[in-house]
Amino acid sequence: MGSYTDLSIDDYPILVTKSFVIPEVMTVFQESDKQVITRKVSERNELVWGKVSPDEDHDEVAVTYNCEVWKAIERLDVMGFTMRRVRKDYEDVRISEVEKYTSWLGDNDDGSCCDDLNYFTNLTFDRYVEALRTVLTQRIRPRQFGDTDIDLDPVVKRIVGDHERYAFGFLGTDTRSFIRVACELVPNNSQLVQDITGVAHAGYYEEDEPVCANSTRALTAGHPENSARIILTEGSTDVEILREALALLYPHLFGYYTFLDFASARPQGGAGSLITTVKAFVAAGISNRIIAVFDNDTAACDARRSLASLQLPQNIAVCSYPNLSSLEAYPTLGPSGLVPLNVNGLAASIELYLGKDILTNGEDFPVQWKGYVESLGKYQGEVMYKGRLQERFREKSARCKSSTDEINRYDWSGLKAILEVIFHAFD
Known part of the structure; x- marks a missing residue:
């Protein structure tokens, strides 16, 4: 008869395969979605296996990958589906x-x-x-x-x-296109389940085998575009903050991204350095999906002009931190003293996206104007006391990691806006 796997959505089986899982299907899951539990044989999906007679209804070790449909939708969107x-x-x-x-x-x-x-x-x-x-x-x-x-x-x-x-x-x-459509037609909180119990019992997979990770690795070997998307930023602090925010706010998407490791590679930071890195990736013909994220300031705008004449391949996306309404009247320090001005596009570095709870916590963190870029007719600004803001974020992040209930107590709107730009970089 053979051994089978079944992929179900909202308890309805949409894909049944013999002996092995479809590798592309497993990219929708993460190893953290795996469940190995004891259940009755009668608890298998009846639409696949039919009714089980009482004399055959014994305990079995079930091996499944489960995630909510809304997570599957976001993961598929990240992969480009x-x-x-x-x-x-x-x-x-x-x-x-x-x-x-x-x-x-x-x-x-x-x-x-x-x-x-x-x-x-x-x-x-x-x-x-x-x-x-x-x-x-x-x-x-x-x-x-x-x-x-x-x-x-x-x-x-x-x-x-x-x-x-x-x-x-x-x-x-691609099978994932069909899964994406099916996900739109069921409740967001329903389950997408890949049940590999039958093939695990038959010896095709071990109960503790990382089937999801191995499937993704096999796909990546032949098609590097299936690997994690690489995020490039202007500096190591951006990497640290975005990585922490992604892990806390979107843990189900964390495994789909990786960041350029400034700590080990130690490249020079800044918009100019990021431009150089992007050009190097283009020249090298890297097939991974690359997302270069610039600060929302004058320096980045000036640096990005050098990319205007460069034909970027489809796997490389270039974007900037988004405008925020909270930055339209932000305190700035100039010859006339403290004046509220719109600093979007002029001085919006990662620190200005850390949340109102950090920026307005009994202390002023104004933007100070540094210089004038004549070719753009705009000033470049920089928020003061960056180190203090970064330390506040680390404390906030540590509290949230120790208790996820703390996450909703804080303002994450700025970092969520950046991550949304990253998630939709290839739309």
Whole structure:
């Protein structure tokens, strides 16, 4: 009979595979999602395994990877499987199918290809999504060929019929595109579960084997773009702060990113150095996804002009810290004393994104104007007492790491805004 794995969403099985997991599916999970528990055989997904008779209902060690659907959505978005990309991928494949059947129809005047041609011609992405929604909500199981209910919608019939090329009739080039669509159609707090119990019992995997990590490693060996996205910043403090914020606020996405290690490499910091690093990555033809994040200040704006004439490959994204409304009237120190001014684009380094609880805690941290960049007609500013602000953040971070209940007590809006820029750098 063989041993099988099943991937389910909201308790509905969407992918069943024999002997081995699909490596691309495992990139949606992290090793921290793994669960090894004792359960009854009857607790397996009944839509896959059917009912279990009382005399067969014994205890078993179950091996699964579980995560909430909202986490899967964010992880898939990070990997580039946004709904916009999924829709485009679907339409590209659909058009290819239309062209194929059109050419076949020209070679076969008996019209035997007409049904398939009409089906793919009319199968818009939105129509497919609605049909899949019906399948998931009504929990209609796939049928064997010729065993499909007559009264089903034609698209639903195709989805639950036999498919050699497209799982659930989804027209896509990557399994993760189908998973991304399915995630949109179930409650965010429902579970996405990869159950590998059967193949673990059969000896294909050990119970303690890091299946998720090994699958990702195997994909990365052949396709480096499947590896973690590399974040480049202007300095080591940016790396420290963003890494801490990512781990605290989005732990389910932490494994999808890595940061250039300033501590060991010790490159010179600053916008100019970051420009040099970006150019070096371009010249080296690195295939990893690279995200270069600049400060939101005059120096970065001036430095980035040198990239204007450079044709960046699609795997390298360049962005800046975003504008914040809280920085539109921030205290600045100049010849006229303390004056509130909009420092977005002029002096917004990482310290100004650490939160109101740090910036307005009984002490002033004004921006001091340093110099004038004639080519841009703008001044460059820098927040004063950076070291003090950084130390306050480290204390805040330590408190939150010791008790995650502390996280919601603080203002993370600025760092969340930066991380959102990073998450959507390739949109």
